[in-house]
Amino acid sequence: xxxxxxxxxxxxxxxxxxxxxxxxxxxxxxxxxxxxxxxxxxxxxxxxxxxxxxxxxxxxxxxxxxxxxxxxxxxxxxxxxxxxxxxxxxxxxxxxxxxxxxxxxxxxxxxxxxxxxxxxxxxxxxxxxxxxxxxxxxxxxxxxxxxxxxxxxxxxxxxxxxxxxxxxxxxxxxxxxxxxxxxxxxxxxxxxxxxxxxxxxxxxxxxxxxxxxxxxxxxxxxxxxxxxxxxxxxxxxxxxxxxxxxxxxxxxxxxxxxxxxxxxxxxxxxxxxxxxxxxxxxxxxxxxxxxxxxxxxxxxxxxxxxxxxxxxxxxxxxxxxx
Numbered sequence: 001x002x003x004x005x006x007x008x009x010x011x012x013x014x015x016x017x018x019x020x021x022x023x024x025x026x027x028x029x030x031x032x033x034x035x036x037x038x039x040x041x042x043x044x045x046x047x048x049x050x051x052x053x054x055x056x057x058x059x060x061x062x063x064x065x066x067x068x069x070x071x072x073x074x075x076x077x078x079x080x081x082x083x084x085x086x087x088x089x090x091x092x093x094x095x096x097x098x099x100x101x102x103x104x105x106x107x108x109x110x111x112x113x114x115x116x117x118x119x120x121x122x123x124x125x126x127x128x129x130x131x132x133x134x135x136x137x138x139x140x141x142x143x144x145x146x147x148x149x150x151x152x153x154x155x156x157x158x159x160x161x162x163x164x165x166x167x168x169x170x171x172x173x174x175x176x177x178x179x180x181x182x183x184x185x186x187x188x189x190x191x192x193x194x195x196x197x198x199x200x201x202x203x204x205x206x207x208x209x210x211x212x213x214x215x216x217x218x219x220x221x222x223x224x225x226x227x228x229x230x231x232x233x234x235x236x237x238x239x240x241x242x243x244x245x246x247x248x249x250x251x252x253x254x255x256x257x258x259x260x261x262x263x264x265x266x267x268x269x270x271x272x273x274x275x276x277x278x279x280x281x282x283x284x285x286x287x288x289x290x291x292x293x294x295x296x297x298x299x300x301x302x303x304x305x306x307x308x309x310x311x312x313x314x315x316x317x318x319x320x321x322x
Contacts, residue, residue: 078129080133081136082136083139097136103178104185105164118150123167126164127164159191179291202265207221214260221287222284223298224279225238239272244288246285249277265278266278
């Protein structure tokens with residue numbers, strides 16, 4: 001569209017305005033047993049419809065190139081004295097003595113403890129050795145244990161869950177592994193997944209390149225498709241295989257949002273019967289190629305997909321498209 005529905009409404013008749021009100025808003029969204037090792041001594045220390053999606057299991061393909069030998073050696077270092085770090089987006093996160101974030105893998109098990117990350121997976125996600133681990137402040141010593149890996153080495157467990165580092169986390173406090181493949185999550189001190197704390201259904205975050213953009217309840221970037229329509233009613237042009245790469249955002253109640261303009265914040269029913277959220281009456285989506293919260297891999301894909309500003313405008317889209 002070359003003009004927005006707001007511009008069109010300025011020259012439309014009162015009847016047309018009434019039709020818009022009723023059409024765009026009729027569905028207002030409302031292996032071995034774990035052994036305690038906590039008493040041991042301390043030690044030092046990711047018009048086309050976009051890219052293909054990946055389910056991701058934490059293999060080398062998911063995590064990218066393996067780290068160099070020196071970094072790999074650092075990643076395999078003993079955890080030392082574990083600590084609890086306060087992360088602005090994830091809440092409390094468990095770290096090693098060097099400040100490296102510890103992770104858990106959904107394909108592992110805690111009862112009984114068992115690791116299913118080997119080979120390339122263990123290169124991208126180095127297991128944390130159970131040697132010389134000590135519970136620091138805020139860490140329950142009783143939750144620390146170990147599991148014997150297939151190669152005979154001992155891996156640290158937290159509440160039964162095998163613990164890993166992520167090869168792409170190069171600085172203390174990095175959490176680049178969060179949400180990778182939908183199976184890797186930072187460890188909370190109690191062994192549970194560290195997740196975005198108290199994020200509304202839709203909110204905004206400040207992206208260093210794109211500015212303030214809308215994100216969903218999981219912290220994933222929200223996008224608009226420039227082939228969609230918003231006036232006189234929302235229409236999605238993303239169907240079939242497109243939806244595998246660009247999943248729709250489900251309806252969100254207006255009171256479950258923060259920082260997003262509420263005018264035109266509503267849902268509509270797609271031809272397939274699925275209900276989809278809109279911002280400023282424009283259908284919104286996430287991107288399967290965004291593997292972790294904060295990713296913006298969908299930005300500009302095919303020249304038709306763009307992140308969304310709080311008022312519903314496509315960030316970085318050519319002016320003639322709006």
